[in-house]
Amino acid sequence: MSEVDARARSFGQGHRLTAVDRFGIWLSNRKISSIVHTFDGLSVADVGCGFNASFTRSIVDRVDHAVIVDVALANDLKTCSKITALEGLLPDALKTVADQSLDVVVCNNVIEHLWDPLATLREFRRITKKDGLVFVNVPSWRGKWFLEFSAFRLGTSPVTEMNDHKMYYNPRDLWPLLVRAGFIPQRIRVGTHKFSLNTYAVCRP
Numbered sequence: 001m002s003e004v005d006a007r008a009r010s011f012g013q014g015h016r017l018t019a020v021d022r023f024g025i026w027l028s029n030r031k032i033s034s035i036v037h038t039f040d041g042l043s044v045a046d047v048g049c050g051f052n053a054s055f056t057r058s059i060v061d062r063v064d065h066a067v068i069v070d071v072a073l074a075n076d077l078k079t080c081s082k083i084t085a086l087e088g089l090l091p092d093a094l095k096t097v098a099d100q101s102l103d104v105v106v107c108n109n110v111i112e113h114l115w116d117p118l119a120t121l122r123e124f125r126r127i128t129k130k131d132g133l134v135f136v137n138v139p140s141w142r143g144k145w146f147l148e149f150s151a152f153r154l155g156t157s158p159v160t161e162m163n164d165h166k167m168y169y170n171p172r173d174l175w176p177l178l179v180r181a182g183f184i185p186q187r188i189r190v191g192t193h194k195f196s197l198n199t200y201a202v203c204r205p
Contacts, residue, residue: 048110121181143197
């Protein structure tokens with residue numbers, strides 16, 4: 001998803017997810033649900049959602065509207081009346097999203113693939129309502145070892161995804177990036193989960 005060596009395929013496009021992938025997605029969705037207790041009636045963006053947008057599919061019946069973003073998306077997602085499907089690279093793919101139009105922005109395992117994550121984080125702040133929230137999840141430096149072992153040694157994670165990583169983030173790495181994006185410290189919460197293999201942030205504009 002970088003602007004330099006642009007990806008042509010989304011996560012999950014053309015290959016089946018491994019057990020490690022599915023478990024990681026389940027843990028991420030569980031964390032999101034612990035923060036956003038209900039999606040009923042909300043407008044939600046799933047940025048870097050993957051080809052099949054599995055998270056959005058799990059909540060689409062409850063939300064008022066969903067915006068999904070990735071370089072390629074499954075055809076049935078593009079025809080759903082409750083979904084706006086945007087194909088393209090970040091941050092440009094978000095330019096058509098109106099200011100302060102979304103209740104929740106979810107970005108799960110995406111910014112580690114970007115050369116310029118700051119520009120995308122600034123877009124998140126722009127498109128989120130003043131009383132909304134942004135959830136960002138990224139692999140930590142501890143997670144780097146696990147992901148690379150899984151991909152390069154065991155073959156249980158996609159090698160192409162690991163080779164596309166530009167950065168790993170502990171809380172001390174992610175927090176200043178969020179501040180530079182315009183979120184104020186009082187409204188940023190960072191922590192670790194997934195056995196400290198991932199870092200997450202909850203930000204409110």
